Amino acid sequence: MSGTLVLVRHGQSEWNLKNLFTGWRDPSLTELGHSEAKAAGARLAARELKFDIAYTSTLSRAQLTCQHILDAVGQSDLDTVRDEALNERDYGELSGLNKDDARAKWGEDQVHVWRRSYDVPPPGGESLRDTGARVWPYYMHTIQPHVLRGETVLVAAHGNSLRSLIMALEGLSREEVINVELATGVPIIYRLNADSTVASKEVLAG
Numbered sequence: 236m237s238g239t240l241v242l243v244r245h246g247q248s249e250w251n252l253k254n255l256f257t258g259w260r261d262p263s264l265t266e267l268g269h270s271e272a273k274a275a276g277a278r279l280a281a282r283e284l285k286f287d288i289a290y291t292s293t294l295s296r297a298q299l300t301c302q303h304i305l306d307a308v309g310q311s312d313l314d315t316v317r318d319e320a321l322n323e324r325d326y327g328e329l330s331g332l333n334k335d336d337a338r339a340k341w342g343e344d345q346v347h348v349w350r351r352s353y354d355v356p357p358p359g360g361e362s363l364r365d366t367g368a369r370v371w372p373y374y375m376h377t378i379q380p381h382v383l384r385g386e387t388v389l390v391a392a393h394g395n396s397l398r399s400l401i402m403a404l405e406g407l408s409r410e411e412v413i414n415v416e417l418a419t420g421v422p423i424i425y426r427l428n429a430d431s432t433v434a435s436k437e438v439l440a441g
């Protein structure tokens with residue numbers, strides 16, 4: 236057995252609440268989002284998890300979530316690396332649009348394909364494959380070495396940047412990844428084997 240990797244999607248953002256495509260735009264957390272992030276931290280603290288390093292994106296909602304978790308586990312000053320490789324999928328021209336308005340304009344099926352398919356990008360934006368093409372190398376070269384040294388690593392990021400990471404970690408097919416949905420503020424604890432495969436997975440739902 237090797238180390239521990241904790242993945243968590245940020246708490247509810249102001250644009251999640253307004254049902255807007257967000258992508259690389261930078262809304263903050265709502266009150267509920269702050270509470271979700273603190274609750275995620277409390278659940279990790281109850282497991283007596285201590286982190287060696289934390290990674291997050293360059294977007295506020297993920298950074299705030301990361302900090303709430305570190306505060307909750309008593310590690311407010313832990314080394315935290317921010318990198319845009321972990322940012323949400325770029326939603327291109329959909330960014331800022333209401334998701335129901337988009338369904339009315341382009342149809343439910345097309346919007347679902349843009350949101351959940353593996354390789355169909357939204358107009359001017361990234362497909363999940365495009366997102367994975369930046370997330371996975373960053374994970375492999377920068378994050379995974381810590382886990383394989385036996386460390387415990389926190390990654391606070393986004394629905395689709397984490398879906399692309401989970402797809403690769405778990406070896407999911409392009410069909411299987413369509414059904415992967417990440418709730419806000421719910422940590423997933425992976426224990427990795429020394430050969431970097433997944434030994435166990437635990438979802439800390441509320």
Ligand SMILES: O=C(O)[C@H](O)COP(=O)(O)O
Nearest residue numbers: 255256257258323350394
């Ligand atoms: O960027 C966004 O709008 C959300 O964080 C994720 O959106 P999705 O559920 O439409 O992929």
